Amino acid sequence: MSRARFEELLERMLGLNAASIGTSAIDRAVDERRRACALDDDGYWEFLQRSREEMQELIETVVVPETWFFRDPEAFAAMARIVNELWLRSDPSRLLRILSLPCSTGEEPYTMAMALLDAGVPAHRFRIDAIDVSLRALAKARLGVYGRNSFRSRDLSFRDRHFENAEGGYRLLDTVRAPVHFGHGNIMDPTFMTGAESYDVIFCRNLLIYFDPPTQNRAVAVLGRLLGKGGVLFVGHSETGLMPPNGFASAKIPMAFAFRRAEAQPAPLTRLPSPPLPRAAAGRPPAPVKKAAPVFAPKIVAAPEKPRQHSIDDLRRIADSGDVEAAARGCEAFMRDNGPSADIFLLLGLIRDAGGDAIAAANYYRKALYLDPANPEALGHLALLLRRQGDHAGARLLDERMRRQGGRRNG
Ligand SMILES: C[S@@+](CC[C@H](N)C(=O)[O-])C[C@H]1O[C@@H](n2cnc3c(N)ncnc32)[C@H](O)[C@@H]1O
Incomplete structure (x- = not known):
């Protein structure tokens, strides 16, 4: 029995493009859940349509929670500089609003907090909202205890400053945890964060790579809606090419992969060097924006073509x-x-x-x-x-x- 319907369902629910992680990874996830439910393919398919809990279990099995502290560290350094040099000085009474989406197991939003605290920004001056579709990842993030795999950067001095020894690894100190607020959310949900206040900084790194071009455009539109005037959006290094066709211009901070709205008059980034961002100009032409599908909509499209050779x-x-x-x-x-x-x-x-x-x-x-x-x-x-x-x-x-x-x- 065809597995294409599961791929299509995951694409509608999560935005996940089967080609990005490979159809065999989706097959394995479906098999794992189907066996756990003691059902055959058809039985499991029927069950998935009825059970939100099982849909969430399948999502947990298929998502890629890969992350670590200070991943692409230049982005965090750039954020701390921008916050310190521009925004806090220009409006000392304002609370800075920062979003980490997706936050996975918490390493990214906690790194933001560490970078800001290390740069001398007091904890009461900023709030970090951290959102992910995986409840399992969020539970780990809230626990705040991390093992070796989360510490992959060369410079680990932050661990001495912000962690204490704990069973199974290192526990984050409350000073870093306090400004970070975790929440469950799916960027593909048509009601995702509607009515939310806008953000000064958004990190959306290593999510768009899992989407096909129309879905990427939809997701970038959501980020555009959430980003405040003059705000800065950080993406992953292989996601930079998506931004110019979607109305964003490089903030010209080397290796930080940072963007502002193209029409926004960029605030002068004093003391920041400004060579061009790598590969940012090599954008693809804008793809037509796909209408958001309802969350449990029936299947509507054929299975995506599988790539023959890796690009x-x-x-x-x-x-x-x-x-x-x-x-x-x-x-x-x-x-x-x-x-x-x-x-x-x-x-x-x-x-x-x-x-x-x-x-x-x-x-x-x-x-x-x-x-x-x-x-x-x-x-x-x-x-x-x-x-x-x-x-x-x-x-x-x-x-x-x-x-x-x-x-x-x-x-
Ligand atoms: C590779 S991690 C990226 C984490 C972090 N931003 C980083 O760059 O280190 C991808 C995360 O995206 C989450 N995710 C996948 N699809 C999502 C969606 N539609 N909405 C929100 N989060 C999603 C997964 O649960 C996973 O934790």
Whole structure:
């Protein structure tokens, strides 16, 4: 019996595009839940239509909760700078409203709180709302106890400042927990956060990669509705290309993947360097906006086409989902078929960097720069890597080169 109907249901409910995580991952999730309910495919399908609880169980089984503290740290540093340098000074009485969507198991919103507290922003000056569709992830987030997997960044000094030892890992201190408020929500729900006050900062990272283009456009429209005037939206590095076609312009903060509404007159980001954001201009043309389907609507469309061969964007998604070895193998296969390119070397560099192999990562970044000397992502990541290794002079040279190349690329 066809599994396409389950894929379609998950796409309507969650926005999840089967091709983004692979149909076999959806198959496995359906099998797991079907067996837990002791039903065959048809019986389980019928049950799913009737039971919201089971729908939630299936969602829990299929979502990818991959996250860690200070993931893409430049975004948090940029947020803290913007908050400190611009907003708090210009309006000292205002409470800053920040949204983390999706927040998964809490590492992202708690990192926001740590970054702001470390930058000297008092806890009573900001509020962080953190939303996810997974109740399981939210329960873990509220518990605030984290194991090794949540601490993947090189610099772990934040752990000494903001955690205490606990059974099974490290417990966040109340100072970090207090400003963060968790809530359950689904960005695909037509009533999602209607009537909510707008936000000064929104982080929506590593969610849009799981959607197909029309769904991505719908989700970005929701983010646009929630973002206040002059607000800043941070997305994941492989999601930047979606923003310009949806009316957002780069905030020009290197490696932070930050955007403002294109029509909004950007406030001057004093003291922030401003080379172009990597890959932000390579947007696709706007896809037609799909009308929101009712939550338990009957099936209406055919199963999506499955990709035959991985593109570089597919491989980035696979790497982002945590399966870095599969992504690395995919990169090698891609190079065999298509030859080397700066983009594929860059991705291999990112994969090796994330795995802690600094030597291999640096080699790949250099290969990317050999083929594309102005590649801002390769320049930025290599500079970060050198800085982490204590080679500040080498990093400064790359920063300088990035500024020069950035100017040239901007014309
Ligand atoms: C890969 S995590 C990203 C977490 C964090 N933003 C980060 O970048 O580290 C993706 C999260 O998206 C959530 N999610 C998936 N579909 C969603 C939806 N339609 N609405 C809200 N959250 C969703 C999942 O439950 C999962 O926790």
